[in-house]
Amino acid sequence: MIGIVLSYLSKDFTALLMNYFVMMVILVIPSILVMIGVFAPEVKDILFWSPTEATLRMMNASFASTVDLKQFALDFAYISLLSYLLFRFVVLPRFKSYATRDLGV
Incomplete structure (x- = not known):
């Protein structure tokens, strides 16, 4: 979904690559810095609702020996809800103008 939104914008x-880079700096870099210990653990509480942090927790659950199913289900529901909202209110409304402008349909 985010890739489609970035292609719309x-x-x-080159602009697509720059938009992707800005998105990485804003969303991904803070989560990675918390994981490697550059930021204090208190920052993790701030990043708890970041989509990137929720996705990282879900990916880490696949390698963990024990999984907190409640947290995994909450993260899955949160990412699913964000994906639906992004698709419904950003991707679909802009599709027609994008198709006529850039694809020549």
């Missing part, structure tokens, strides 16, 4: 490939 970008005029060319």
